Amino acid sequence: MLPESVSELLKGLESKSFSSEEITRAYLDKIKQQNDSLNCFITVTEEQALEAAKASDQRRANGTSGPLDGIPVAHKDLFCTTGTTTTCASRMLENFIPPYESTVTRKFAEAGAISLGKTNMDEFAMGSSNENSYYGPVKNPWNLEYVPGGSSGGSASAVAAGLCAAATGTDTGGSIRQPAAFCGITGLKPTYGRVSRLGMIAFASSLDQGGPMARTAEDTAILLNVMAGHDPKDSTSSTHPVEDYTASLNQDLSGTRIGLPKEYFSGNLNADTGKSLEAAIKVYESLGATVEEISLPHTELSVPAYYVIAPAEASANLSRFDGVRYGHRCDSPKDLEDLYRRSRAEGFGAEVQRRILVGTYALSAGYFDAYYRQAQKIRRLIKEDFVRAFDHIDAILCPTTPGAAFKIGSKSDDPVQMYLEDIFTVPTSLAGLPAIALPCGELDGLPVGMQLIGNYFNESKLLNLAHRFQSETDWHQRRPQI
Amino acid sequence: MEWEVVIGLEIHVQLATKSKIFSGSSIAFGAEPNTQASAVDLAMPGMLPVMNEEALRMAVKFGLAIDAEVSERSVFDRKNYFYPDLPKGYQISQLEYPIVKTGQVDIHLEDGTKKTIGVTRAHLEEDAGKSLHEDFHGMSGIDLNRAGTPLLEIVSEPDLRSAKEAVAYLKKIHSIVTYLGISDGDMSQGSMRCDCNVSLRPKGQEEFGTRTEIKNVNSFRFVEKAINTEIERQMYILEDGGSIEQETRLYDADKDETRSMRSKEFANDYRYFPDPDLLPIEIDQAYIEEVRQTLPELPEAKISRFCSDYGLSDTDAGILAASREQADYFEAVATKSGDAKMAANWVMGELAKYLNQNGLEISQCPVSTDALGGLIARIKDNTISGKIAKDVFDVMWTEGGEADAIIEAKGLKQVTDTGAIEAIVDEVLANNAAQVEQYRSAEEAKRGKMIGFFVGQTMKASKGKANPQQVNQILKQKLDG
Incomplete structure (x- = not known):
């Protein structure tokens, strides 16, 4: 029986208990057995993975291994990978093979990680259930009738089911945290600008942020060490110094002040989720942290503001998919107009088209002030709410989602209901703050998650809080029976 | 009725940076199609723009040269429209917060008076690629070499009152940008292009008439002709009791007429919004001062100096100072010959004539400033007459050599015995x-x-x-x- 966490796998590789080739084969076997039912991989790069694993074993023998050497991971299929199809789960990019590598996947490769393949997702990262994929819905390994969350649903499902040791995800309004919560794993959305966006196919540029998805907070810290850092080719990436995120995992929590935003513990929250959170709060109190109620008064405006800003940016970001240079092109276009219309109508799924239309509308002459400008004002107010709160607290504890995972198909006909799933994750995205989601309970056989939100670039504190919780509890060790 | 002409120009100046405004690709003119287009220029998925600091520096230089306020904070916006030679489906430009705010330039009119023209703003943006419609069997070819070339768009106030004033203003902007070395100003290669906004109003009326915009006029001569043609067209309609439709028009130089391109109803809604891939440009006074230190002497200053130091007329000084190369050439000849007035006459006269006939720029002139200065010195000391000097100059131009050697070899020395x-x-x-x-x-x-x-x-x-x-x-x- 192989260990499951990245930290233990690294120990085993170091002590030669097993080779990277062995564990890579084991993961590939598992993918073969389970991917048909889970649908979490769009592309499996078996040959390259085995070759890379052998090279990794060689490096380890030579004593030149990197921090993730030999660890089999999976990448969300919007990180461009040289020579490997990068689809964004869209028909538009069904055959798109990038001639360049994203900074994130390059850093993983340079750290010695083995890529097993590319994971399924909501098309162009637009969705909260992973039902919006050209490659079909991803299943939640805890119950195949349930959604894994989205948009990084493939990565979450693969990590939860043990089809990879860890995975990359991206989070625009909750796309790492919500699927992590639904699948019972740990997922971190770093501060906006902490991780390079170069080669990460854009949904909403001012919100998109790549981050790690793994079994434990410690694994998440190990992965963040590899991913974080300034990239001169991404103007929005931060020059804020990078820390060793594993260094303060075990720090004492006495005196840590945790805020509980009252707006997150009312109305929308499912009662049973609330109970799990109360238990988590008790754990922190027992570890010496103090807890106090805080207020983030503009929380309820976050979903409407988010669903103006994100689609507005997306409407421009997705204009490049016009059938002219790459991607899907319709058959025998009559003229330019026809080429645009049909290539885009055929290439994009319904949700992507919906958001392009919403965003185009919000930016149009006569509506710009009422929608886009107004949404930007709300964004500032939400940010100020958090800045005020972090004046006197160290972290915020709150739910990640209103409830546990829902059934496939149960919300797909009601976009607004689906958008409300994001109520606890979008405020942090709008503010650009780091947040981590981790399991803290179970409800009818499905995981329940909590969310910790930290101050700008204070990922270390979040990882410290999450790790200490996981040292006291075993929710993160529970596995779906499949 | 007596009409007053109101003209404003939008001038696109291609900046002479080494690479594109948001990518590392070269901007050299004339390369094979699509050989200077990187993944960023092709708008490949996941590619991001990074601003070229050299383009910013050039824009700041221009702002300082026209006494404008340079913004300490300016913002790039996305201007959205679909066109095959616009790879991202939007152009990165600046709308609400341009890098250069209100400034002004002086122009010299033919009657010897000076007029100050307001510059509303100047902003940085990227150029689009080119669509090629010939030789593709009913399809269009796209060349993205030009996509991402840095442009400075300079927008004037509607202060110009005739086609001649518009040309004088355009020439002034041309000389400023070439003096600053921020553009080669070569209109034939599209380094400077001009959109002309033209309207008429009854003389004495304060309110502007409806304007039309003539797009992409690419020579001084065409600017004058296009504006005059458009003035005539509008006057004809207005005199007839008609009204002008606000629209974009194209100038056809072959037919010397302007033609409707698209009317206001079909105008694009560009849905501008701040580009989230680029942070606002923030510069401080120290940076602005540092750039100010690098400014060369500008045309206006040079003109006054030529008048006071060399006793030239305003008109002559203006002609000589029109380009930095010509001004430098003149000054070198003046120094070498010791006679500025004669130097001015030679540079504006014989030399200009030869350059014109041979289609050369002064930078390509085969006669060195030393040679011409030496020649003038020989006229001054009576070694040769002005008439013989022209023969000597012709030899210099075609065969090269110094004045003394040519005079000696050809036995042209003046007889004073x-x-x-x-x-x-x-x-x-x-x-x-x-x-x-x-x-x-x-x-x-x-x-x-x-x-x-x-x-x-x-x-x-x-x-x-x-x-x-x-x-x-x-x-x-x-x-x-």
Whole structure:
């Protein structure tokens, strides 16, 4: 029986208990057995993975291994990978093979990680259930009738089911945290600008942020060490110094002040989720942290503001998919107009088209002030709410989602209901703050998650809080029976 | 009715950076299609723009040169529209917060007066690629070499009142950007392009009339012609009781007419919004001051200096200072020859004529400033006459060489030996006894004109080398004697 966490796998590789080739084969076997039912991989790069694993074993023998050497991971299929199809789960990019590598996947490769393949997702990262994929819905390994969350649903499902040791995800309004919560794993959305966006196919540029998805907070810290850092080719990436995120995992929590935003513990929250959170709060109190109620008064405006800003940016970001240079092109276009219309109508799924239309509308002459400008004002107010709160607290504890995972198909006909799933994750995205989601309970056989939100670039504190919780509890060790 | 013309120009200046405004690709003109287009320029998925600091520096230079306020914070926006040569489906430009705010430039009008033209703003943006419609069997070819080339769009106030003023303003902007070295200003290669907004209003009316915009005019001459053609068209409609439709028009130089391109109803809604891939540009006063230190002497300053230091007229100084190369050339010739006025006349006259005839820029001039200065020095010290100097110049132009060597080799040295000139004069008088008789019997008042004949004959006999003043003097003595 192989260990499951990245930290233990690294120990085993170091002590030669097993080779990277062995564990890579084991993961590939598992993918073969389970991917048909889970649908979490769009592309499996078996040959390259085995070759890379052998090279990794060689490096380890030579004593030149990197921090993730030999660890089999999976990448969300919007990180461009040289020579490997990068689809964004869209028909538009069904055959798109990038001639360049994203900074994130390059850093993983340079750290010695083995890529097993590319994971399924909501098309162009637009969705909260992973039902919006050209490659079909991803299943939640805890119950195949349930959604894994989205948009990084493939990565979450693969990590939860043990089809990879860890995975990359991206989070625009909750796309790492919500699927992590639904699948019972740990997922971190770093501060906006902490991780390079170069080669990460854009949904909403001012919100998109790549981050790690793994079994434990410690694994998440190990992965963040590899991913974080300034990239001169991404103007929005931060020059804020990078820390060793594993260094303060075990720090004492006495005196840590945790805020509980009252707006997150009312109305929308499912009662049973609330109970799990109360238990988590008790754990922190027992570890010496103090807890106090805080207020983030503009929380309820976050979903409407988010669903103006994100689609507005997306409407421009997705204009490049016009059938002219790459991607899907319709058959025998009559003229330019026809080429645009049909290539885009055929290439994009319904949700992507919906958001392009919403965003185009919000930016149009006569509506710009009422929608886009107004949404930007709300964004500032939400940010100020958090800045005020972090004046006197160290972290915020709150739910990640209103409830546990829902059934496939149960919300797909009601976009607004689906958008409300994001109520606890979008405020942090709008503010650009780091947040981590981790399991803290179970409800009818499905995981329940909590969310910790930290101050700008204070990922270390979040990882410290999450790790200490996981040292006291075993929710993160529970596995779906499949 | 008497109409007043109101014109505003939007000038796109291609900045002479080494690479594109948001990518590392070269912007050199004339490369094979799509060989200067990187993944960023092709708008490949996941690619991001990174601003070229050199383009920013150039924009700041321009702002300082027109006494404008340079924004400490400016913002890039996305201007959204679909076109095959616009790879991202949006152009990165600046709308609400341009890098350069209100400034002004002075233009010199033909009547010798000066007029100040307001500049509303200047902003940075990227150029689009090119669509090629020939030789693709019913399809269009796309060349993205130009996509992402840095442009500075300079928008004037509607302060211009005639096509001539518009051209004078355009030339002034041209000389400023070339002085600053921020553009090669080559209009034939599209380094400077101009959109002209033209409207008419009854003289005395304050409110502007409806304007039309003539897109992409690419030479000084066409700007003048396009505007005049458009003025005529509008006047014809207005005089007829009609009204002008706000629209974009194209100038057809072959037919010398403007044609409707698209009317206001079909105008694009560009859905501008701040580009989230680029942070706002933030610069401080220290940066602005540092750029200010690098500014060269600008055309206006040079014109005043030429007037005061060299005693040139405003008009001559203006012509010489139109380009930095020409101004530098003139100053070098003036210094070498020791006679600024003569240097000015030669640079604006003979030299300009030769450059024109050969289609050369002053930077490509085969005659060095030392050579021309040396030539003028020889006129000044009477070694040769101005007329012979033109022959020497022709040799310099075609064969090269210094004035002294050419004068020596061709035996063009002026004859100033009184004895030698007297001998020629005697011969001329002897050969033209009848004319001498006529002269001597004529009234004093008519003699002035008549002496010209003898001067001509003497110069001819000396093969142009005799000193004309001496010839005149000796002839007078001998004839009046």
